[in-house]
Amino acid sequence: MSTHDNLPEADGNEENKIKTLEENTENTVSETSEVSTNDNELKDAEPTETPEVVEKAVEENIPDKASNTDVEKSDTTTEQTVAKTTTESGNKIQNEMDEAVAKDSEDEAKLERHDIEKKDYHSMSKEELIKELRHLVSTEKIQAIKEHVEEIKNEFNDKFNEEAEQKKDEFLTEGGDIIDFYYSTPLKKEFNSVYFDYKEKRNAYYQNLKKDLQANLQKRLDLIEELKGLLNIEENINTTYNHFKEIKEKWHNAGPIPRDKYNTVWNTYHHHTENFYDFLHLNRDFRDLDFKHNLEQKLKIIERATELAQETDVNRAFRELQILHKMWKEDLGPVAKEYREPIWEKFSALTKQIHENRQQHFKDQDKVYEKNLEVKQDIIDKIVETASVHPKNHSGWQQKIKEIEALREEFFKAGKVPSSVNEETWSQFKSAVREFNRNKNAFYKSLKKDQFDNLNKKMELIKIAEDNKDSDDFSVTTPLMKKIQSDWKKIGHVPRKDSDRIWKRFKDACNSYFDRIHAERNEADKEEMEAYERKLAHIENIKSLKLSGDPETDLTTIKENINIWKTLGRVPYKKKNIESDYNKILDSLFSQLNLSRQETEMIKYDNKLSSMSNQSDDRVLRNEQNFIRKKIDEVKAEIRQLENNLQFFKHAKDDNPMVLDVKKNIAKHQESLNVWEAKLRKIKQL
Numbered sequence: 001m002s003t004h005d006n007l008p009e010a011d012g013n014e015e016n017k018i019k020t021l022e023e024n025t026e027n028t029v030s031e032t033s034e035v036s037t038n039d040n041e042l043k044d045a046e047p048t049e050t051p052e053v054v055e056k057a058v059e060e061n062i063p064d065k066a067s068n069t070d071v072e073k074s075d076t077t078t079e080q081t082v083a084k085t086t087t088e089s090g091n092k093i094q095n096e097m098d099e100a101v102a103k104d105s106e107d108e109a110k111l112e113r114h115d116i117e118k119k120d121y122h123s124m125s126k127e128e129l130i131k132e133l134r135h136l137v138s139t140e141k142i143q144a145i146k147e148h149v150e151e152i153k154n155e156f157n158d159k160f161n162e163e164a165e166q167k168k169d170e171f172l173t174e175g176g177d178i179i180d181f182y183y184s185t186p187l188k189k190e191f192n193s194v195y196f197d198y199k200e201k202r203n204a205y206y207q208n209l210k211k212d213l214q215a216n217l218q219k220r221l222d223l224i225e226e227l228k229g230l231l232n233i234e235e236n237i238n239t240t241y242n243h244f245k246e247i248k249e250k251w252h253n254a255g256p257i258p259r260d261k262y263n264t265v266w267n268t269y270h271h272h273t274e275n276f277y278d279f280l281h282l283n284r285d286f287r288d289l290d291f292k293h294n295l296e297q298k299l300k301i302i303e304r305a306t307e308l309a310q311e312t313d314v315n316r317a318f319r320e321l322q323i324l325h326k327m328w329k330e331d332l333g334p335v336a337k338e339y340r341e342p343i344w345e346k347f348s349a350l351t352k353q354i355h356e357n358r359q360q361h362f363k364d365q366d367k368v369y370e371k372n373l374e375v376k377q378d379i380i381d382k383i384v385e386t387a388s389v390h391p392k393n394h395s396g397w398q399q400k401i402k403e404i405e406a407l408r409e410e411f412f413k414a415g416k417v418p419s420s421v422n423e424e425t426w427s428q429f430k431s432a433v434r435e436f437n438r439n440k441n442a443f444y445k446s447l448k449k450d451q452f453d454n455l456n457k458k459m460e461l462i463k464i465a466e467d468n469k470d471s472d473d474f475s476v477t478t479p480l481m482k483k484i485q486s487d488w489k490k491i492g493h494v495p496r497k498d499s500d501r502i503w504k505r506f507k508d509a510c511n512s513y514f515d516r517i518h519a520e521r522n523e524a525d526k527e528e529m530e531a532y533e534r535k536l537a538h539i540e541n542i543k544s545l546k547l548s549g550d551p552e553t554d555l556t557t558i559k560e561n562i563n564i565w566k567t568l569g570r571v572p573y574k575k576k577n578i579e580s581d582y583n584k585i586l587d588s589l590f591s592q593l594n595l596s597r598q599e600t601e602m603i604k605y606d607n608k609l610s611s612m613s614n615q616s617d618d619r620v621l622r623n624e625q626n627f628i629r630k631k632i633d634e635v636k637a638e639i640r641q642l643e644n645n646l647q648f649f650k651h652a653k654d655d656n657p658m659v660l661d662v663k664k665n666i667a668k669h670q671e672s673l674n675v676w677e678a679k680l681r682k683i684k685q686l
Helices: 021-032 035-046 051-060 068-088 092-106 106-113 127-138 144-172 186-232 238-253 259-308 314-331 337-387 394-413 419-467 476-491 496-524 526-543 551-566 578-589 595-612 617-651 657-684
Strands: none
Touching: 021 337, 051 186, 051 238, 127 144, 127 186, 144 186, 186 238, 186 259, 238 259, 259 314, 259 337, 314 337, 337 394, 337 419, 394 419, 419 476, 419 496, 476 496, 496 578, 551 578, 551 595, 578 595, 595 617, 595 657, 617 657
16 A cells, blocks of 8 residues: 555644634544544554565455455554554645645535635724624634634724723723723624624534534444455455445545544545455456546646646635545545556645745735734834823814824724734734823813813803893893803803703893893884884885886986985894895896996995994994904905915916816905905995
């Protein structure tokens, strides 16, 4: 028997070094499984003769009807040789490959784990991780997703724990006791629920698998015994050979067995298969026909392995190589003796090359991880630098919070780092973010104290407003109410949960007082109400005004109506919106004339100023003047910005669409500026 038709043991998946639940199941299976006596002989026996001597002895001692004694002796001697050659054969690479085949033979569906896309879980949010986990559990085979699930779980827990640490710091900063701290979220509960479903399905799968593996092991052991018995059957050689083919077919369909029994059982089966071929030396046609078929198929496997050695996707090549080794080992029997060494050496060399390609891929991948590490270290340094600056106000801290959040997003999107420094890098990141959060929490703790002081101050103003809202002494109460309104604006922020509530109380008290003043003034000033009625009638008349079509005549007509409006008197304060109603009607009339925007605006503005000048409060005019100055500054700033933008197009042609658009905007703003400046000159005259 050739050493090289027995593949050594190994695990080629470097990513699967950690002991898994599947391996725990395998250990359980192996503890409850037993192998036949010949299996134990394979482990313990020492060879007494070389393979050539054993093979020769077997051939010489098998007559037409082999005796039980001769066959058993041959079994024992050859099994000892198998044990010795299997123990001493193969190098490290071949051992790894055979262990991978043994591992996946226990559950052939495990190979499918490699075909499931492994996404960048590190960059996903908690919501996205839950969605991906639910998708895997509901759509993929439960035995094929362990690596994906564990990576998702680790990423989710890291993100949740970071959030929990931040909440704990805030809780302690506010004076909470650590023994009272508890933190959970609906997302955490949702993740735990989906992960529990995964564990339930996985445990159920491996409980059933354990039973199936043991049953399949017994089937294969029974087939080995049946194969051994072929040497003792007194029947036509053709019938015996057909019986042998039936055993091979049953063996092929017998299903996976416990991993720790795989190589031993297979070696025993392979030994007795070759023993049977030696028995067939009396009818070499059968044996040579099988040898020829096996050689053809193994050459095809070598041809495919040659292609895989050139494959750029090294993980795919390695996965398919495992399948080729399994076919070589399980589906095909031995070849003629003169071909055994050459074809095995060729296949072994290709296995080594594919393995080396994969190792080089891992080295290249490590270089990418090293670059990711540099990026993450740079981000951590930026977080430390950002956290070292302590703003003095709320807006400053809000800006810092945005900067830290952006850096956190960059960190999670930067990709994986070498596993040897992963924990250390994550710890540095959490420490930097935690330091920032502590400083932020300390600021807002002191800010809350100030806010509570401000709350007390505003509550005092509310009491004054509510105590005086029904006062009839207007000469004394009005200045007081205006003063507390001014004081309110000078007091800083209060706690957000109280802000709307206290503002509503203060506003209602003030409005109640001033609305009462306005109501009494309206009642006392019948002249203002009469003026209001006259202006309403004038609006109805001007709505039906028909222009002649002559711009000069029509402009005169409009101005005459405006002059009439000015003579109608002052309206009550609460009815002042009638002015805007009137201006809308004027706008529709002016739109029918061929006037510039400035001319139209100034005519309307004259009317507005006339209304303002009729009021006794000079503050109305001062407020209007301040408003116009503010608008002038805003328009000038817009023009400067647009002129600066033109500098970017200084080499562009004049007909460039973007240049034309900017110039058009400048002209529009310049026209607006002219109008506002004209209004300012007009109001200064008053």
